[in-house]
Amino acid sequence: MSEQKTVRFVITRQNAADSTPYEEEFELPYRPNMNVISALMEIRRNPVNRKGEKTTPINWDMNCLEEVCGACSMNINGKPRQSCTALVDQLEQPIRLAPMNTFPVVRDLQVDRSRMFDSLKRVKAWVPIDGTYDLGPGPRMPERKRQWAYELSKCMTCGVCLEACPNVNSKSNFIGPQPLSQVRLFNAHPTGAMNRDERLETIMGDGGLANCGNSQNCVQSCPKGIPLTTSIAALNREATFQSFRNFFGSDHAVD
Amino acid sequence: MADNREFFYRRLHSLLGVIPVGLFMTQHLVVNHFATKGEEAFNQAAGFMGSLPFVLVLETLIIFLPLLFHAIYGLYIAFTAKNNPGRFGYFRNWMFVLQRWSGVITLIFIAWHVWETRVQAALGAEVNFQMMENILDNPFMLVFYIAGVLAAIFHFANGLWSFCVSWGIAVSPRSQRIVTYATLIVFFALSYVGLSAILAFV
Numbered sequence A: 001m002s003e004q005k006t007v008r009f010v011i012t013r014q015n016a017a018d019s020t021p022y023e024e025e026f027e028l029p030y031r032p033n034m035n036v037i038s039a040l041m042e043i044r045r046n047p048v049n050r051k052g053e054k055t056t057p058i059n060w061d062m063n064c065l066e067e068v069c070g071a072c073s074m075n076i077n078g079k080p081r082q083s084c085t086a087l088v089d090q091l092e093q094p095i096r097l098a099p100m101n102t103f104p105v106v107r108d109l110q111v112d113r114s115r116m117f118d119s120l121k122r123v124k125a126w127v128p129i130d131g132t133y134d135l136g137p138g139p140r141m142p143e144r145k146r147q148w149a150y151e152l153s154k155c156m157t158c159g160v161c162l163e164a165c166p167n168v169n170s171k172s173n174f175i176g177p178q179p180l181s182q183v184r185l186f187n188a189h190p191t192g193a194m195n196r197d198e199r200l201e202t203i204m205g206d207g208g209l210a211n212c213g214n215s216q217n218c219v220q221s222c223p224k225g226i227p228l229t230t231s232i233a234a235l236n237r238e239a240t241f242q243s244f245r246n247f248f249g250s251d252h253a254v255d
Numbered sequence B: 001m002a003d004n005r006e007f008f009y010r011r012l013h014s015l016l017g018v019i020p021v022g023l024f025m026t027q028h029l030v031v032n033h034f035a036t037k038g039e040e041a042f043n044q045a046a047g048f049m050g051s052l053p054f055v056l057v058l059e060t061l062i063i064f065l066p067l068l069f070h071a072i073y074g075l076y077i078a079f080t081a082k083n084n085p086g087r088f089g090y091f092r093n094w095m096f097v098l099q100r101w102s103g104v105i106t107l108i109f110i111a112w113h114v115w116e117t118r119v120q121a122a123l124g125a126e127v128n129f130q131m132m133e134n135i136l137d138n139p140f141m142l143v144f145y146i147a148g149v150l151a152a153i154f155h156f157a158n159g160l161w162s163f164c165v166s167w168g169i170a171v172s173p174r175s176q177r178i179v180t181y182a183t184l185i186v187f188f189a190l191s192y193v194g195l196s197a198i199l200a201f202v
């Protein structure tokens, strides 16, 4: 019998939020159709590293296992992507796994993505309809516009675009492409548009839209194919008009 | 930046890069091109520019102050980026990196160039064909000038592209691609003007 085929992993690990990262290597028997998460589960079943030493299981985040929740994002061979859809057969070996360092590392490959949810709150990425009485039905949305907006609504807050952006880092306060595109989505909604100017004002604040330097890595990296740079350029145009309205005054605060 | 001024500063930085600094640079390269028509033509053109009425006011408002703001804020922008073309080797990401490197090279070049010409003129030297001939006689300075001029032109041309995006003039991917080609033409056209002027002195 020929030697059994194996898969090699080099994993950047970290015990706690403030401890120093280190690398650990693993070698597992190959199985057909393996993906990165099934490999991590295999290591969890039998946490022994390549040197044969017993070690701790690796921490990572996951939920849907079908690339819709965004929780399992990590750097795989240097590029940020979802580990649940990263097929071992399509990856160069050794497969290098590392946490997305743009976010605070919780442990091993698990990161804290709260900053993106905080940004969504800051930009009011929802349609406000709550009140003390029934406001009645909102304006209708044209079907073709709905289809277009659906593409923007696919964002799963995975963080890949923030990891790819050279302007999102510890030296800058840039909120990144993900919340910006959501502003475009909610400003396009007929009811959401009633707070259009508020969202624009927020992203025209510090750490907002103007920090984009157009490296356009985000649009190349987004697993959902969201047209992030088109959203950003469209918001740039909106912001140009909004700044004129703010400066000169206008009768068109909302429409 | 404190108190929500960032948007204003960024847009001001972007605007000043084109108007007036970019326009001035274009004008400067075109006037220098008179060097290809001979010593007399160049001295006459340069003399005309230097003898404009209110020349100090014009220089201060159109060149020094806007350039100073753009350069200082540009350095701040450049050093708050964490360049990553190794991991993401896409075309636009390379342009992003080159925009920052070319800005730094341009700054070094302009500082030296202003010292050697405008400051010396203020100290009594006469800026003319002869002066440029002497400077560019040194092969090191010739290379330095070519690199500096090309960096400045690249920075301006690629900056025109990002200006169009920053202000929301080019929004769709197709329009951004068309502007890429248009600014490429600007780059080659101005490079021709700038380099033929430099080579006229050697």
Ligand code: HEM
Pocket (backbone or CB within 6 Å): A212, A213, A214, B013, B014, B015, B016, B017, B018, B021, B022, B025, B070, B071, B072, B073, B074, B075, B077, B078, B099, B100, B103, B104, B106, B107, B152, B155, B156, B158, B159, B160, B162, B163, B164, B166, B167
């Ligand atoms: C001849 C002098 C210069 C000219 C004509 C010029 C022109 C421009 C233009 C037109 C832009 C595009 C603005 C935009 O993104 O909307 C730009 C951007 C930029 N400039 Fe300059 N610039 C000059 C000197 C400098 C210097 C000395 C620096 C300092 C390092 C610098 C740093 C930058 C940076 C970092 C950007 C990118 C801004 C961004 O993408 O957000 N520039 N420049």
Ligand code: SF4
Pocket (backbone or CB within 6 Å): A070, A154, A155, A156, A157, A158, A159, A160, A161, A162, A177, A178, A181, A221, A222, A223, A224, A225, A226, A228
């Ligand atoms: S925009 Fe794309 S890359 Fe960015 S968080 Fe959303 S899904 Fe992920």
Ligand code: FES
Pocket (backbone or CB within 6 Å): A061, A062, A063, A064, A065, A066, A067, A068, A069, A070, A071, A072, A073, A082, A083, A084, A085
């Ligand atoms: S586990 Fe949900 S995207 Fe991978």
